[in-house]
Amino acid sequence: MAIADLAEQLLRYAFMRNAFAAGTAVAVLAGVIGWFVVLRGETFAGHTLSSVGFPGAAGAVLFGLPQLLGLAVLCTASALGIASLGRVAEGDRYGAPAAIGTIQAFALALGFLFASLYRGLLNGVNGILFGTLLGITQAQVVLLAALAVLSICAMAVISRPLLYVSIDPDAAASAGIPVKALSVAFLVLLALSVAATTLITGALLTFALLVMPAAAAQQLVTRPPVAVLLSVALGVAIVWLSLATAYLTDYPIGFFVTSFGFVVYLLSRGVRRLSLA
Amino acid sequence: MAVLRIRDAPGGGLDAGTRTPAGAGVPAVALIRASVTLGGRRVWGGVSLRIEAGEFVAVLGPNGVGKSTLLKVILGLVPLAAGSVEVFGGPRDGVRTGYLPQRRSFDSSLRIRARDVARLGLDGARWGIRVPFARRFSARSRAEDRRLEEVLDLVGASAYADRPVGELSGGEQQRVLIARALGRRPTLLLLDEPLEGLDLGNQQAISGLGSRICREEGVTVVMVAHDVNPILGHLDRVIYLAGGGAVMGRPEEVITTETLSALYSAPIEVLRASDGRLVVVGHPDAVSFHGHR
Numbered sequence: 058m059a060i061a062d063l064a065e066q067l068l069r070y071a072f073m074r075n076a077f078a079a080g081t082a083v084a085v086l087a088g089v090i091g092w093f094v095v096l097r098g099e100t101f102a103g104h105t106l107s108s109v110g111f112p113g114a115a116g117a118v119l120f121g122l123p124q125l126l127g128l129a130v131l132c133t134a135s136a137l138g139i140a141s142l143g144r145v146a147e148g149d150r151y152g153a154p155a156a157i158g159t160i161q162a163f164a165l166a167l168g169f170l171f172a173s174l175y176r177g178l179l180n181g182v183n184g185i186l187f188g189t190l191l192g193i194t195q196a197q198v199v200l201l202a203a204l205a206v207l208s209i210c211a212m213a214v215i216s217r218p219l220l221y222v223s224i225d226p227d228a229a230a231s232a233g234i235p236v237k238a239l240s241v242a243f244l245v246l247l248a249l250s251v252a253a254t255t256l257i258t259g260a261l262l263t264f265a266l267l268v269m270p271a272a273a274a275q276q277l278v279t280r281p282p283v284a285v286l287l288s289v290a291l292g293v294a295i296v297w298l299s300l301a302t303a304y305l306t307d308y309p310i311g312f313f314v315t316s317f318g319f320v321v322y323l324l325s326r327g328v329r330r331l332s333l334a
Numbered sequence: 335m336a337v338l339r340i341r342d343a344p345g346g347g348l349d350a351g352t353r354t355p356a357g358a359g360v361p362a363v364a365l366i367r368a369s370v371t372l373g374g375r376r377v378w379g380g381v382s383l384r385i386e387a388g389e390f391v392a393v394l395g396p397n398g399v400g401k402s403t404l405l406k407v408i409l410g411l412v413p414l415a416a417g418s419v420e421v422f423g424g425p426r427d428g429v430r431t432g433y434l435p436q437r438r439s440f441d442s443s444l445r446i447r448a449r450d451v452a453r454l455g456l457d458g459a460r461w462g463i464r465v466p467f468a469r470r471f472s473a474r475s476r477a478e479d480r481r482l483e484e485v486l487d488l489v490g491a492s493a494y495a496d497r498p499v500g501e502l503s504g505g506e507q508q509r510v511l512i513a514r515a516l517g518r519r520p521t522l523l524l525l526d527e528p529l530e531g532l533d534l535g536n537q538q539a540i541s542g543l544g545s546r547i548c549r550e551e552g553v554t555v556v557m558v559a560h561d562v563n564p565i566l567g568h569l570d571r572v573i574y575l576a577g578g579g580a581v582m583g584r585p586e587e588v589i590t591t592e593t594l595s596a597l598y599s600a601p602i603e604v605l606r607a608s609d610g611r612l613v614v615v616g617h618p619d620a621v622s623f624h625g626h627r
Contacts, residue, residue, distance in 0.1 A: 096446075130452040213463045221458035224444070224451060227435035228514070231409045279447045279498045282464070 060273030067301055076191040076257075078200045080296040083254050084266060086205040088136030089212050090250040091271030092281075093243060097223045100268050101154055102139055105161040106248050107263030109135040109256035111168030112184040119175045125200055128252035135160055140241045141332040168260070188259030188311035201253050208246050219243055220281060225293035257296070268290055273325035290323055360423040362387045362522050362554040363408055368417035370403055377403050379416070381580045383573060385556060387422070387521075390548040392565055393558045394589075395575035401558045402436050404575065405524045408435060408556070421522065429522065432515030436526035436558070439507055445499035448491060448510045451499045453482055455517030482603040485513040488551075489543060505536030512543065516551075523547060525557040529564055544568065562589065563611045589614070 068074050094103045109132050117127025142156040172182045184192070212219075221229040222239050230236045254263045274288035299313035348513070354518045361384045369379035377400035385391050391399045406412040407419055410426045423428045457464065468475035486492045489509040494502060499510060508528050515523060525544060529537045545568035548555040559565055562572065566585060573582045574589070577595045582587050588594075589612050594602040602616040 096444075214461050216463055217454075217458055217460055221454045224440075224446070224454065225435065225437070225511075227411075227437070228433055228454075228511075229458065230411055231431065231433040231435075232455075234459050273444045279445050280448055281446060281467075284445075314433075 063301070064190060067304055071195075072191055072193065073300070073304060075195060075198050078198045079193045080257050080300055081293055082198070082201045082205040083250075083257050084270075084292035084296040086208055086250045087254050087266045088270050088274075088292035089143050089209055090247055091267045091284055091292070092274060092285045092288045093094075093212075093219060093223065094247060095268060095271045095275055096220075097243070099244075099247070100159055100264070102136075103246065103247060103251065103267050104264050105139065105164070106132050106135055106251040107255060107260050107267070108161045109164040110251060110260035110263060112164050112171055113168075113252065114255065114260065115168050115171035115175070115182065118185075119171045125197060125252065125256060128255055129204075129249055130257075131164075132248035132252045133245055135164065136244040137241070140244050184259065185255075186259050186261050188257055188262055188308050188314070189309075190249055193256065197256065198272070201256065204249060204253050208249055211242075211246055215239060215242060247255075257310070258314050259311045262315050265311075265315040265318040266296070269315075269322045270295060273322045276322075276325040276329045295321060311334045359387060361385060361420075362389070362422060363620070364420045365407070365513050366418045366420075368407065368419055369415045370400060370407060370412060371415040372403065376415075376578065376620070378575060378578050378580060380624075381417070383580060383582045385554060386570075387554050388548070388552055389570040390545055390555045390565075390568055391557070392562060392569050392572045393556060393575065394562055394572055399575045401575055404528050404573070405433070405526055405558060408522075408524060429519050429560050430520045432512075432518070432522075432523040432553075434508075434511050434515050434525045434528055436530070439531065440500045440502075442500040445498045446500075447496055448499045448502060448506075449482065449486070449495040452486060452491070452495070452510050452513040452517070453478075455485075455514035456482060460569045477562075481517060481519075486510075488511045488516065488547070503536075504531050505533075505539065508532065508536075508540055509543070512540075512547075516547070516553075520553060523553045523555045525555065527560060529559060529561070534564070541565040541568055545580065562579035566610070566612065585612075 068077065091103075095102055110128050112125050113128040113131035116122075116131065117124045121125075138160055139153075139157055142160065168185075172185075185187075218229065218234045219239055221232065222234055222236050226236050251263055251267065254266050258266050270291035271288040273291055274284045278284040278287050295314060295317045298317050299310050302308075302313045303310035340388065363383075363385040365383050367380055368381045370377040393404055395401055398489060403412055408426075409416060409431060419426075421431070423591060439464060465472070465475075469479055483492070486495050489512050491506065491509045491513055494506055495510075497523070499507060502510065512525070512528065515525075523544075528540050534610055544555050544565070546556055547553050548568075556608045557565065562569075562585065569585055571583060572585050572588050573580055574594070574597060575596070579597065581593055581597050583593075589604055591602060591604045594604060594614065595616075600616070605613045605615065
């Protein structure tokens with residue numbers, strides 16, 4: 058009965074129910090998108106887009122706009138910037154990181170500027186960077202859920218051609234798959250999921266939810282559909298555990314998401330090492 | 335020993351494929367005075383050639399001469415600057431083509447089963463997810479499952495089909511990728527340097543596999559190769575690209591001192607080793623035999 062008591066305690070307040078709902082939606086989305094991010098070797102692009110979340114969220118506060126709107130707009134714009142500047146779509150593995158890094162540095166500087174311009178916001182900056190449990194509204198939950206459902210539907214539609222393009226772009230092109238369009242489309246979906254994830258984990262720790270469950274799943278499972286499901290399950294478990302721990306201990310949630318994600322990843326490496334031996 | 339030489343000289347090229355074992359009938363591939371320009375650089379031009387249905391043809395020539403580009407032209411991935419290309423007598427739409435791109439081996443971090451990589455050749459271009467347990471109610475799904483086992487068996491990859499593709503050896507990976515290319519029963523199979531980076535035993539095995547696919551499955555096979563020797567015994571004809579043009583004919587017609595010297599516009603010597611292997615010497619780029627690396 059201890060679990061029922063705990064659940065009752067965790068879900069007693071509206072802000073926690075919102076946090077659980079939003080966190081679950083985000084974890085499912087990040088689990089699906091993240092598996093392809095790891096497969097495609099686009100973790101650096103993912104990390105850069107999450108850095109863009111900083112000016113996105115800070116700018117939204119400064120200009121009095123909804124945070125999710127600011128995040129989504131700036132992340133999507135940056136994704137398109139990465140696609141054209143970094144030529145990720147053409148598989149340029151050498152020029153791309155420099156171009157992406159440039160965007161990342163500029164994003165962080167812009168975020169710092171926005172935060173400085175809005176002087177009364179010291180606590181807010183902390184929340185934007187490292188995530189917060191508090192202040193997730195009912196409206197945000199609905200928006201996040203809608204975003205997650207739409208993005209996952211889009212991923213379901215493009216999943217097989219995207220897998221083909223990610224593994225072997227030349228052969229995929231010969232099969233009539235629009236390689237560049239798919240790569241750009243995936244970057245936009247990545248940007249949207251980063252925007253959603255940033256609301257929960259903060260801009261600096263988005264990586265934890267986007268990459269760690271997916272990377273762990275790839276260590277453990279080699280069938281793509283099963284691996285995606287496992288990535289989602291690990292992400293949801295990490296978020297639930299982090300929310301509960303953060304609530305009970307009063308320490309920041311971003312720390313727990315990252316730590317649990319790290320542990321899961323290390324365990325997956327260990328399990329694989331053992332299974333090979 | 336009439337070897338027809340195709341260059342972009344005034345008067346245009348002759349059809350190099352008029353003397354063919356198969357003779358009449360619709361050719362698998364026909365290029366007519368085709369030219370390709372990539373990034374402002376003319377790769378080759380005035381090339382006319384005819385690959386007959388059911389032939390096993392090698393594309394030879396030095397690095398950077400446009401061998402891969404020729405395959406991409408046939409696939410429609412690279413547009414022609416001039417001339418035309420026909421596949422089975424028409425535009426490429428609807429022709430089932432299997433393609434093995436030139437590539438480095440898969441990274442060992444690619445943790446996806448070989449079977450799933452091969453399956454992309456069957457349904458990788460289809461939108462939407464594969465319905466779970468589809469084989470219970472979908473005849474197409476069952477047919478695809480059967481075909482997958484068939485091609486894995488044909489290339490000899492069944493034994494390691496459930497291992498992650500990144501953990502396989504170079505030769506095993508090539509077999510899986512050839513299985514992928516065969517998935518939709520292509521009538522034309524284009525292999526871009528499938529022997530690159532393989533040891534001699536695997537080179538011979540993959541060459542034999544290409545030949546078997548050609549003879550037994552009736553597939554027209556075009557293979558880009560660096561070294562003609564592992565495939566020499568299997569080939570019907572070769573296309574030799576050099577000096578911005580192409581020569582096509584039977585290997586013993588094309589890989590000769592006279593023909594290659596004319597193609598390179600430089601003195602070339604073709605030597606035959608006592609074991610039958612051909613060695614091309616005299617031009618820094620002439621690499622029909624590659625020695626040990």
